[in-house]
Amino acid sequence: MITVENLSKSFAGRNGPVVALDGVNLEVPAGTVLGVVGPTGAGKSTLARCVALLERPDSGAIRVDGTDLVSLDGTALRAARRQIGVVPQGDSLLRQRTAAGNVALPLESAGVPGPQRRNRVAELLDLVGLTDKAGSYPDQLSGGQRQRIAVARALAAGPSVLLADEPTSTLDPDTTGSVLTVLDRARAELGITVLVVTHDMAVVRRICDDVAVLENGRVVEHGRVLDLVSDGTSRTASSLLPAVDQNPLAESRFDRVADIVLVGFAAVGALLPEATSRFGVELNLLGGGLTRLAETPVARFRVGLTGERSDSALEWISDAGASVQRTLKGPQGVAA
Numbered sequence: 001m002i003t004v005e006n007l008s009k010s011f012a013g014r015n016g017p018v019v020a021l022d023g024v025n026l027e028v029p030a031g032t033v034l035g036v037v038g039p040t041g042a043g044k045s046t047l048a049r050c051v052a053l054l055e056r057p058d059s060g061a062i063r064v065d066g067t068d069l070v071s072l073d074g075t076a077l078r079a080a081r082r083q084i085g086v087v088p089q090g091d092s093l094l095r096q097r098t099a100a101g102n103v104a105l106p107l108e109s110a111g112v113p114g115p116q117r118r119n120r121v122a123e124l125l126d127l128v129g130l131t132d133k134a135g136s137y138p139d140q141l142s143g144g145q146r147q148r149i150a151v152a153r154a155l156a157a158g159p160s161v162l163l164a165d166e167p168t169s170t171l172d173p174d175t176t177g178s179v180l181t182v183l184d185r186a187r188a189e190l191g192i193t194v195l196v197v198t199h200d201m202a203v204v205r206r207i208c209d210d211v212a213v214l215e216n217g218r219v220v221e222h223g224r225v226l227d228l229v230s231d232g233t234s235r236t237a238s239s240l241l242p243a244v245d246q247n248p249l250a251e252s253r254f255d256r257v258a259d260i261v262l263v264g265f266a267a268v269g270a271l272l273p274e275a276t277s278r279f280g281v282e283l284n285l286l287g288g289g290l291t292r293l294a295e296t297p298v299a300r301f302r303v304g305l306t307g308e309r310s311d312s313a314l315e316w317i318s319d320a321g322a323s324v325q326r327t328l329k330g331p332q333g334v335a336a
């Protein structure tokens with residue numbers, strides 16, 4: 001578990017101090033993946049660098065499994081740093097070392113003996129699916145393969161936390177998938193807590209349990225991805241859910257119009273058909289669609305209902321756990 005408490009950090013700028021982090025509070029439960037997103041200059045990398053102990057905050061605490069890392073120095077600080085694996089932004093492998101040689105580097109620094117080191121490197125290469133590239137040099141690897149080696153290297157010393165700053169920013173969508181799979185395996189198979197900084201919502205969509213949106217050094221939204229999308233008005237919902245377009249003319253034919261967010265197999269598959277048969281209403285899909293967040297199917301539909309019991313049907317859908325975002329037409333058939 002990582003807890004960030006009231007973390008602040010300013011830098012000296014030309015026109016006075018630049019506030020990079022302004023009282024940031026976050027929690028990352030053990031074994032989960034947190035995505036940190038937000039516009040450029042929001043403070044994402046500064047946050048990651050503070051958590052990695054590469055940057056000292058001006059104030060606040062960073063607790064990993066209860067210990068405040070900010071208060072440590074000397075041997076204790078070095079030991080704490082080993083608990084945190086870092087996948088740096090961009091290409092970070094040593095050119096003159098093979099893939100296996102790069103992964104071995106932290107183990108050599110820690111004085112792990114040869115045979116044990118070779119076993120560990122083999123395990124890590126297997127974890128990232130690159131056993132057959134052990135003897136290849138970085139120039140002989142694709143961008144995605146290099147990033148997977150960088151992840152293996154970050155995991156070498158057996159950290160409990162993995163930090164990755166924009167791990168996919170230079171990759172095309174296909175290659176991005178292979179890197180995300182590796183981060184997801186680190187969490188699933190090693191139980192590691194992952195903090196991933198990204199501007200790419202596809203990263204949040206694919207692997208994040210939680211998301212924190214930073215703006216001007218402050219957290220403006222933080223929570224479980226599935227909770228935030230269920231609230232159709234959140235920033236996370238608007239960037240992850242299928243869009244619905246307004247079409248007042250088409251909508252005017254219905255007794256009620258609403259946006260409905262459905263989360264999970266049962267809800268997506270069954271709720272709307274069941275509502276139509278229970279309440280004898282006609283239900284038309286006017287827009288939106290289906291997507292997937294990690295393994296969970298999620299839908300946002302704009303629906304038009306016709307029938308006397310339309311309000312009851314919407315209420316029942318809401319009671320069944322879906323979020324009925326807004327009723328565009330009120331009880332008298334007037335736009336609300």
Ligand SMILES: Nc1ncnc2c1ncn2[C@@H]1O[C@H](COP(=O)(O)OP(=O)(O)OP(=O)(O)O)[C@@H](O)[C@H]1O
Nearest residue numbers: 011012018019020039040041042043044045046047
């Ligand atoms: N070493 C530094 N010296 C001075 N200012 C800095 C330094 N590092 C960051 N800043 C400033 O702090 C603010 C936050 O920077 P940071 O790099 O954390 O943003 P970011 O969210 O990672 O942005 P990006 O998406 O562009 O990577 C910016 O205004 C930046 O200019």
Ligand SMILES: [Mg+2]
Nearest residue numbers: 044045046165
């Ligand atoms: Mg950055």
